[in-house]
Amino acid sequence: MEKHLLSENIRSLADSLGIDAVGFTEASEFTSYALNYHQRRDPKLTLPNAKSIIIAGIYIGGVTMPEWKNAWYGRTSRLYLSGFFLDVVKPLVPVAEFLRQEGYQTKICDGSLEEGSILPLKLAAIRAGLGWQGKHSLLISKKFGTFLALGGIITDADLEHNTIEESDRCRNCDKCQTACPLAALDQPYVLNVKKCMSYLLQNDKIPENLKIVMENRIGDCEICQDSCPWNRKHLKSPLATKMTDHFQKKIKDWGDSFYLPNLSRLSENGYKDMFGHLNTDIPYHLFRRNVLIAMERAERLTERANQ
Numbered sequence: 001m002e003k004h005l006l007s008e009n010i011r012s013l014a015d016s017l018g019i020d021a022v023g024f025t026e027a028s029e030f031t032s033y034a035l036n037y038h039q040r041r042d043p044k045l046t047l048p049n050a051k052s053i054i055i056a057g058i059y060i061g062g063v064t065m066p067e068w069k070n071a072w073y074g075r076t077s078r079l080y081l082s083g084f085f086l087d088v089v090k091p092l093v094p095v096a097e098f099l100r101q102e103g104y105q106t107k108i109c110d111g112s113l114e115e116g117s118i119l120p121l122k123l124a125a126i127r128a129g130l131g132w133q134g135k136h137s138l139l140i141s142k143k144f145g146t147f148l149a150l151g152g153i154i155t156d157a158d159l160e161h162n163t164i165e166e167s168d169r170c171r172n173c174d175k176c177q178t179a180c181p182l183a184a185l186d187q188p189y190v191l192n193v194k195k196c197m198s199y200l201l202q203n204d205k206i207p208e209n210l211k212i213v214m215e216n217r218i219g220d221c222e223i224c225q226d227s228c229p230w231n232r233k234h235l236k237s238p239l240a241t242k243m244t245d246h247f248q249k250k251i252k253d254w255g256d257s258f259y260l261p262n263l264s265r266l267s268e269n270g271y272k273d274m275f276g277h278l279n280t281d282i283p284y285h286l287f288r289r290n291v292l293i294a295m296e297r298a299e300r301l302t303e304r305a306n307q
Contacts, residue, residue, distance in 0.1 A: 018242035021057035023128025057148035061234035062244030077220035086111035088151025129162035136176035136224040145231035179227035181213040197221035
């Protein structure tokens with residue numbers, strides 16, 4: 001199939017699947033990738049005859065819970081609740097199958113597999129023209145802000161590659177840097193993972209300064225994203241997309257699922273039953289620890305309010 005027609009067919013299929021952004025880029029080495037010897041650095045280590053990378057983004061700006069402002073309810077993140085905490089995978093299966101039916105090879109990036117992620121999705125998204133890297137180190141899209149969950153396919157299909165990358169529009173803004181309570185963004189565009197709340201909430205050792213600032217967060221953090229001007233309109237009024245509509249219907253069934261006392265009573269099997277489909281890869285014992293810390297805070301706030 002001719003390159004332009006094949007690319008347009010993929011875009012059309014992606015749109016029908018609820019994928020909000022699609023870009024194509026060449027399957028060349030990511031020379032700026034920090035890990036020199038990781039397979040993510042070069043797509044051809046995964047698929048030797050690779051020609052293209054397909055990057056897909058699903059808007060998750062509307063994946064929020066109204067109870068997040070209540071200290072007695074556990075707060076996670078849009079990415080956590082979306083089910084795409086590691087990568088967008090299932091929505092890309094029909095795209096990969098379409099290409100295989102056309103005679104091409106494909107490999108979906110799936111961080112949940114033993115081999116791990118095969119693409120630096122943010123760098124690939126930038127190369128594919130979906131946005132630029134903000135000072136919080138996250139991808140920013142003019143249309144979707146930072147609220148794009150990303151997924152990717154490596155293929156030997158020759159597609160219409162993007163040739164113009166988005167320019168950096170952060171300019172003199174440093175709101176994300178100043179908002180981070182743990183100074184994980186002390187250098188612009190570079191995330192100090194060992195200071196990042198999202199990372200620490202998933203780590204066995206939790207520093208005392210995190211307990212002071214984590215509030216009711218039990219699995220992830222979006223403070224830098226909440227402060228980003230490119231997200232302002234999404235925080236006020238999320239875009240109406242298939243994912244937004246699907247999630248808003250789903251949360252009505254969740255009721256008090258995130259009520260901290262209810263979470264604290266979950267067994268390991270109960271935790272897997274309730275959250276396993278989200279594919280967060282966060283062990284039960286760390287989740288429970290975070291819940292108990294958040295409960296202690298809620299109890300203190302309640303005691304002060306009643307004094």
